[in-house]
Amino acid sequence: MTAPHTTPDNTAVRTALWRALHMQVDAPPYILNDETGLQLISPPAGWQQRPDMHPDFTRRLRATMVARSRFIEDLVISQSQQGTRQYVLLGAGLDTFAQRRPDITSRLAVYEVDQPDTQAWKQQRLKEEGYPLPDGLHFVAVDFEQDSWWEALLQAGFDTTLPAVVACTGVTLYLTREAISATLRQVATLAPGSTLAMTFYLPMELMDEEDRPLQAIAEKGARESGTPFVSFFAPHEVIHLAQQAGFKDAKLITDKDLGRQYFNGRSDGLLPSSGELFLVATT
Secondary structure, eight states: OOOOSSOOOHHHHHHHHHHHHHHHHSOSSOSOOOOHHHHHHOOOTTGGGSGGGOTTTTHHHHHHHHHHHHHHHHHHHHHHHTTOOEEEEETOTTOOHHHHOHHHHTTSEEEEEEOHHHHHHHHHHHHHTTOOOOTTEEEEEOOTTTSOHHHHHHHTTOOTTSOOEEEEOSOGGGSOHHHHHHHHHHHTTSOTTOEEEEEEEOOGGGSOGGGHHHHHHHHHHHHHTTOOOOOOOOHHHHHHHHHHHTOSEEEEEOHHHHHHHHOTTOTTOOOOOTTEEEEEEEO
16 A cells, blocks of 8 residues: 555544444444445554553444444435435545435435544545546535635535535534634535535533543543544524524434434343434424
């Protein structure tokens, strides 16, 4: 493998490895079949023994990662079957939907919006591994701290007259409330019939007791790495943000909802963490 000159975001790498780890250490049936990110990352042998990959310690976080991806994919597939032809990923990371589901991607214009280094690395690795880049797949490189993701999206060919699905997972934790509100207001202006699915994080006191130790470690690590967690929300605050932004309809999907939808009857008792919830809002 030729080493790319750029490097992907550490959080994007960790999330992709958790998705792959699910298929290696959890019992079938798998919530998500995704080892494509692992192929792109090509980590050194023994990567499963990294502290942030410990199969037992990261169990509920790993479940959250695969559940959020499965939820988004089911939403995109459902909306595409109803005629939606645009899919925007804000903070796409190492998402591999376009590679794993060419049957759906062939009917969509997919816009992956993320930091330039992560996108350059990903495109180079896709080429090295022989993955074709579909005509409808657009990489939209944005420095979120300096650039307008909306302007970059328009320049990439996004059609404001057509409805879209917009997914934003694992991002709000790092944004200020003002930045989150601005993003919500922008998405709320999309064509009628558009859907937003965005994850938010609960403050520690609203999490289940068993999830708090890992959350404390994650917050400490984020501070020390220079990317501190910024924003946490109670459920009623999330709904209020969506209403203020002007969405026609808004609802929350909790970890309990995802548990009922994807984890019922599992032999291993796997369940997602209580720390994250989805806002699903429509225009």
